[in-house]
Amino acid sequence: MTIETACLDLAKYAFHKNPTGGDRAFYKLLEQSTLHTHTENGDLTSMIIDTHFQVNFQGQTVPMSGIGYVASYPECRGNGAASQLMTEILQENYQNETIFSYLAPFSYGFYSQFGYRYVFNQKHYEIRAADFPAGAKTDLTVKRLDFATAQSDLASIHAQSIGNGSLVRGDFEWSYYFDDKKQPYFAVMYNQSEPRGYVIYDFDGMDFIIHELITLDDQAKNAAYRFIASHAGAFEQFVYTAPSNVTLEQDMREPNRAKISLLPYMMARIVNLKAFLKRFPVNIDKQFTIIDTLLPENNLTFGSGQAVTMMIGEFTEFVMQDVILREYF
Numbered sequence: 001m002t003i004e005t006a007c008l009d010l011a012k013y014a015f016h017k018n019p020t021g022g023d024r025a026f027y028k029l030l031e032q033s034t035l036h037t038h039t040e041n042g043d044l045t046s047m048i049i050d051t052h053f054q055v056n057f058q059g060q061t062v063p064m065s066g067i068g069y070v071a072s073y074p075e076c077r078g079n080g081a082a083s084q085l086m087t088e089i090l091q092e093n094y095q096n097e098t099i100f101s102y103l104a105p106f107s108y109g110f111y112s113q114f115g116y117r118y119v120f121n122q123k124h125y126e127i128r129a130a131d132f133p134a135g136a137k138t139d140l141t142v143k144r145l146d147f148a149t150a151q152s153d154l155a156s157i158h159a160q161s162i163g164n165g166s167l168v169r170g171d172f173e174w175s176y177y178f179d180d181k182k183q184p185y186f187a188v189m190y191n192q193s194e195p196r197g198y199v200i201y202d203f204d205g206m207d208f209i210i211h212e213l214i215t216l217d218d219q220a221k222n223a224a225y226r227f228i229a230s231h232a233g234a235f236e237q238f239v240y241t242a243p244s245n246v247t248l249e250q251d252m253r254e255p256n257r258a259k260i261s262l263l264p265y266m267m268a269r270i271v272n273l274k275a276f277l278k279r280f281p282v283n284i285d286k287q288f289t290i291i292d293t294l295l296p297e298n299n300l301t302f303g304s305g306q307a308v309t310m311m312i313g314e315f316t317e318f319v320m321q322d323v324i325l326r327e328y329f
Contacts, residue, residue: 004027007037010046011047011069011071013073015071025176028181030049032172033050033052035050044073045072046072047069047070047072048068048070049069051068052066053066053168055166057100057280063100064099064100064167065089065102067101070086070103083113090115090271090295094298097272097275099271099272099276100270101269101271102266103266103267104267112313115295115311116269116316117269117314119267119320120265120267120323120325121262121265122243123241123260124240124241124259125238125242125248127239127240127248128236128257129231129237131254131258132252133229133248135228138223140191142187142227143190144186150198151174151175151178153195156195157188157196157197158214166323167327182202186200189215191219191220197213197215197217198214200213204239207235208228208239213242225251243324244265265325268323270316273290273298274298277300277302282302286307287302292311293311
């Protein structure tokens with residue numbers, strides 16, 4: 001048995017379900033990842049997958065380590081293997097001058113000990129079908145397309161709307177999330193031949209699920225709303241887990257009838273502080289002293305002005321105050 005197959009078996013056991021998208025999606029993820037494992041007497045006990053992404057930060061594209069599939073067999077939990085692997089991953093990414101690491105935590109407290117800080121929220125909407133914004137008739141054309149046909153136009157729209165802190169999607173990310181992992185529906189709004197917006201969506205019983213809704217102008221927004229609202233007769237409600245800065249309620253006829261909640265989401269940390277400061281100098285009237293108990297190379301003092309001491313997680317939160325995560329994972 002290969003280590004990849006052994007890790008797939010561990011993932012199925014630890015999460016008591018098949019990976020979303022099945023074996024194919026799991027192996028696809030490994031193509032852009034480093035697999036970190038712990039064994040005892042030749043047997044696999046724990047694993048973490050470190051996937052190599054890029055994100056937009058302050059208008060620049062920088063490397064990000066995405067932590068996932070943190071798993072151990074139950075008889076091996078508490079042996080320190082997960083902590084050992086997390087430390088190993090951070091040290092490796094420091095050497096590679098990776099600037100950020102993101103993860104979706106099973107426990108915020110557990111990952112805070114590794115310097116991660118909660119910085120991303122999601123906004124969750126449950127809207128009665130009759131209350132979804134009606135949109136308006138426009139000169140735009142809406143086309144429902146399969147993934148292969150839509151991909152280049154989806155990528156063009158996404159690249160023009162990327163938010164601070166959000167994922168930069170290349171061919172791998174598009175293919176993994178929307179061909180291997182899940183196969184949702186796609187609708188693209190065109191001004192003649194120019195793509196101006198898209199909706200990625202799915203159905204779950206009587207729920208119309210909006211995975212992503214991105215528009216580049218008001219015309220595209222009205223066309224997207226009108227397309228979505230045209231499904232109202234077939235569904236009881238529209239469900240949308242959106243980036244935290246979305247204000248769909250401002251376009252609703254009766255926003256008080258919607259269920260809207262802010263959900264804590266991903267954590268992040270700066271991995272290589274020197275690489276971060278080289279790309280993003282902090283020009284404010286403070287002298288920072290940073291403490292990083294896992295990566296002492298990050299124990300730096302820089303700047304001038306009022307003296308401030310911060311743990312690496314606190315400093316990460318300080319510089320990532322206005323980030324959003326636009327992507328559906």
